[in-house]
Amino acid sequence: MGDLIDISAAAAASPPRRVRTPRTRRLSDRTADRLFLGLTGGAAYLVLIVLVGAALSMAWGGRLAFKTFGWSFFTSTQWDAVAHQFSALVPVWGTIVTSLIAIVIAVPVSLGIGIFLTELAPPWLRQPVGTAIELLAAIPSIVYGMWGLFVFVPFMAAHIQPWLIDHLGTMPVIGPLFEGAPIGLGMLTAGIILAIMIIPFITAVMRDVFLATPSVLKESAYALGATRWEVIKDIVLPNSRNAVVGAIFLGLGRALGETMAVTFVLGNAHEFKWSLMEPGNSIAAAIANEFTEADSDIYLSSLIALGFILFVLTFVILALARLLLRATRRAGSEA
Amino acid sequence: MKRMTHRLRLTVLGLALGAGLMGTAQAATEVTGAGSTFVYPILSKWSSDYSQKTGTKVNYQSIGSGGGIAQIKAATVDFGASDMPMKAADLHALGMGQFPSVIGGVVPVANLPGIAPGTLKFTGPVLANIFLGKITRWNDPALVAINPGVKLPDSRITVVHRSDGSGTTFNWVNYLSKVSPEWKSKVGEGTSVSWPTGLGGKGNEGVAAYVKQVPYSLGYVEYAYVKQSKMNYGLVQNKAGKFVEPNAESFQAAAATADWSHAEDFDLVMTDAPGEKAYPVTATTFIIMYKQPKDAARSKAAREFFRWSLESGQSQANALDYVPLPADLVKQIEAYWGANFK
Numbered sequence: 001m002g003d004l005i006d007i008s009a010a011a012a013a014s015p016p017r018r019v020r021t022p023r024t025r026r027l028s029d030r031t032a033d034r035l036f037l038g039l040t041g042g043a044a045y046l047v048l049i050v051l052v053g054a055a056l057s058m059a060w061g062g063r064l065a066f067k068t069f070g071w072s073f074f075t076s077t078q079w080d081a082v083a084h085q086f087s088a089l090v091p092v093w094g095t096i097v098t099s100l101i102a103i104v105i106a107v108p109v110s111l112g113i114g115i116f117l118t119e120l121a122p123p124w125l126r127q128p129v130g131t132a133i134e135l136l137a138a139i140p141s142i143v144y145g146m147w148g149l150f151v152f153v154p155f156m157a158a159h160i161q162p163w164l165i166d167h168l169g170t171m172p173v174i175g176p177l178f179e180g181a182p183i184g185l186g187m188l189t190a191g192i193i194l195a196i197m198i199i200p201f202i203t204a205v206m207r208d209v210f211l212a213t214p215s216v217l218k219e220s221a222y223a224l225g226a227t228r229w230e231v232i233k234d235i236v237l238p239n240s241r242n243a244v245v246g247a248i249f250l251g252l253g254r255a256l257g258e259t260m261a262v263t264f265v266l267g268n269a270h271e272f273k274w275s276l277m278e279p280g281n282s283i284a285a286a287i288a289n290e291f292t293e294a295d296s297d298i299y300l301s302s303l304i305a306l307g308f309i310l311f312v313l314t315f316v317i318l319a320l321a322r323l324l325l326r327a328t329r330r331a332g333s334e335a
Numbered sequence: 336m337k338r339m340t341h342r343l344r345l346t347v348l349g350l351a352l353g354a355g356l357m358g359t360a361q362a363a364t365e366v367t368g369a370g371s372t373f374v375y376p377i378l379s380k381w382s383s384d385y386s387q388k389t390g391t392k393v394n395y396q397s398i399g400s401g402g403g404i405a406q407i408k409a410a411t412v413d414f415g416a417s418d419m420p421m422k423a424a425d426l427h428a429l430g431m432g433q434f435p436s437v438i439g440g441v442v443p444v445a446n447l448p449g450i451a452p453g454t455l456k457f458t459g460p461v462l463a464n465i466f467l468g469k470i471t472r473w474n475d476p477a478l479v480a481i482n483p484g485v486k487l488p489d490s491r492i493t494v495v496h497r498s499d500g501s502g503t504t505f506n507w508v509n510y511l512s513k514v515s516p517e518w519k520s521k522v523g524e525g526t527s528v529s530w531p532t533g534l535g536g537k538g539n540e541g542v543a544a545y546v547k548q549v550p551y552s553l554g555y556v557e558y559a560y561v562k563q564s565k566m567n568y569g570l571v572q573n574k575a576g577k578f579v580e581p582n583a584e585s586f587q588a589a590a591a592t593a594d595w596s597h598a599e600d601f602d603l604v605m606t607d608a609p610g611e612k613a614y615p616v617t618a619t620t621f622i623i624m625y626k627q628p629k630d631a632a633r634s635k636a637a638r639e640f641f642r643w644s645l646e647s648g649q650s651q652a653n654a655l656d657y658v659p660l661p662a663d664l665v666k667q668i669e670a671y672w673g674a675n676f677k
Binding site: 060079080085149150153154181183267268270271279285288289290293297304 | 491500501521522527532550560
C-alpha cells in the first residue's frame with residue numbers, strides 16, 4: 001500500500017516554500033523545529049542507507065557466483081547443486097514471463113474497473129465496489145497461493161488448459177507456447193494468479209487519477225455534445241495517461257517480487273521451456289525454496305546473486321515509473 | 336460475578352508465579368540442538384516428556400540438515416541433526432562423532448484413479464527411469480511387466496519432486512543412484528539435484544498436495560505423510576527381489592540388516608539394505624556431536640537425553656509414525672558413545 005500513498009503524495013507535493021521565522025519567536029520553538037527536521041530527515045535518509053546497504057550486501061554476497069560463472073550465469077540454463085553449476089536464466093525468464101502475463105491481464109481489467117467506478121457506475125455502487133477492491137489487496141499472498149493450488153489449478157487442468165492445448169497448441173508460431181500436458185500448474189496459472197493480486201493495486205491508482213481529472217474539462221466536453229465514451233477517450237484518458245503507465249509499472253514491480261503465491265502454482269522446475277503450460281521457476285520462488293538447504297558456498301552465493309538481479313530488475317522498473325510520474329507532474333503544471 | 340473473576344485472576348497469577356519458580360528451580364540443564372526438519376515432531380515430543388521427567392530441557396530448532404551441520408560446526412548448539420551422514424574422515428578432522436536416532440522411509444506415491452493404495456509395484460531401475468524421464472507413460476511395458484493384473488492407464492506420468500533441499504530427497508536419490516548407474520552418472524545424489532523432469536513441491540506437504548492435485552502424477556514423500564494423508568502408495572522391490580510394503584517392520588528390517596558394523600562412525604546410508612523383509616528406501620536422521628566439547632556437562636546431558644529416547648521413547652515414536660531403532664543397533668550406539676565421547 002505504501003506505493004499508492006506515495007503516488008498521491010507525490011502528486012500533491014508542491015515545491016517547498018521558505019517560511020521566514022518571525023523575530024518574536026521563542027528560542028525553544030526553533031530548537032523544536034530543528035529537532036523535528038533532524039528526526040524526520042534522519043528517518044528519510046535511513047531508508048536510503050538501508051536501500052544502498054541491501055543492494056551492496058547482495059552484490060557482495062553474490063560476488064562468488066558472478067566471479068565463478070561470469071556471463072554464463074545469465075545465459076546457461078543449468079541449475080545443478082550436485083555439480084555446483086548454477087545460472088539465472090530459468091528463474092529470470094520465469095519471473096519476467098509470469099509478470100508480463102499478469103500485466104497483460106491486469107491492465108485492461110483495472111482500466112475497465114477504474115473507468116466504470118469513476119465515470120459510469122451509479123454513485124451507490126462506487127463505494128462498495130471500491131472497498132471490495134481494496135480488500136482484495138489485503139489478502140495475504142499465501143492465501144492466494146493456497147486458493148490457486150486447491151481451487152484454481154484443478155479448474156485450469158480440467159477446463160482451460162485442455163482447450164488451449166487443443167486449439168492454440170497446434171497453431172504455427174504461437175503453438176509452442178501452448179504445448180504440453182494439462183497439469184494445471186505452470187507459468188500461465190502463476191501469471192493469472194499474479195494478475196488477480198495486482199489488479200487492486202493498479203485499480204486503486206487509476207481510480208484516484210481518473211477522479212483527479214478537472215471537472216471543468218469534462219463538463220465543457222459534455223456541454224459541447226460529447227458522448228460519455230468520447231469524454232473518457234478524449235478527456236479522462238489523455239489527461240491521466242502517464243500516471244496510468246506509472247500505475248502499471250508499480251503493479252509490475254509487485255508482480256516481479258511476489259513469492260508465496262507463485263511458489264504454490266508455478267511448479268518450481270529449473271527447466272527452460274517455451275510453453276506457458278509447463279512448470280517453471282521464478283527468482284523469488286527459487287530463493288524461498290532453496291535458501292534453507294543451500295549447503296555449499298557457491299550455491300548460497302548463486303541464490304544471493306539471484307536476489308541482486310531481482311533487486312536491479314525491480315529498481316529499473318520503479319525508476320521508469322518514477323520518471324513517467326515526473327513527466328505527468330510537469331505536464332500537469334504546464335496545463 | 337465481578338468478585339469471582341477477580342479471585343480467578345488472583346489464582347491464575349499465583350499459579351503462574353508458582354510455575355515460574357518451579358521452572359527456574361528445575362531447569363538445571365538446558366541442551367540445544369538444530370537441524371533436520373524430519374525429526375522435529377518426535378524430538379519435540381521426546382523433549383517435553385523428558386523435561387517433565389528429569390528437568391533437562393532440550394531446545395531443538397528445525398532449520399534443515401545443512402543448517403544443523405553448520406551450527407554444530409560453529410559449536411553454537413550441543414548437537415546437530417542431519418538426514419545425510421557426515422563422512423567419517425570429515426568427522427575425524429573436526430573431532431566429531433555421529434549416530435542414528437530414529438527411522439523413517441521414503442515412499443513413492445501416485446495419483447491413479449481407480450487403483451487401490453498398495454497395489455502398484457515398482458523396481459528401483461523403473462523408478463530411476465521414470466525420474467530420468469525415460470519412462471513417460473503409465474502403460475510402459477516395464478511397468479506393465481511388474482504389475483500383472485493392474486489396469487494401468489495410457490497417460491503421461493507427471494513426476495513430482497521436492498523443490499527445496501531435503502533429506503528426503505537425499506535418501507530417495509541415493510537409492511536411485513545405487514540401483515541405476517545412469518542416474519548416478521547423469522544426476523547423482525545430494526539434498527537437491529538437477530531433476531531431469533517434473534515439477535517441484537515445497538516440503539513433504541507440497542509434494543503431497545501436487546500429487547493430489549495433478550492426475551497421473553508420481554512423487555515421493557516421507558512415510559508419515561503417506562499414513563496420515565492416506566495417499567496411494569506403491570511397493571518397491573528390495574535387493575532380495577521381494578516387493579515390500581512400507582511399514583514399521585520393513586523399516587526395522589532394513590535398519591537391522593544394514594551393514595553398520597563395517598561403517599565407521601555410522602557413516603552409512605541404509606537404502607537398498609540386503610534383508611528379505613527390508614524396505615529399500617529406509618532412512619534415518621543422524622545426530623552429530625563433538626567428541627570433546629567445550630561444555631562437557633551439556634554434551635553429556637544431551638547424550639543422556641538420547642539414551643532415554645532410544646531406550647524408552649518407542650511408544651512416542653510409534654504414536655507419531657516414526658520407527659524406533661532395533662535394540663541391537665541401540666546397543667551398538669551405546670558402545671560407540673562409551674568408546675568415543677567424553
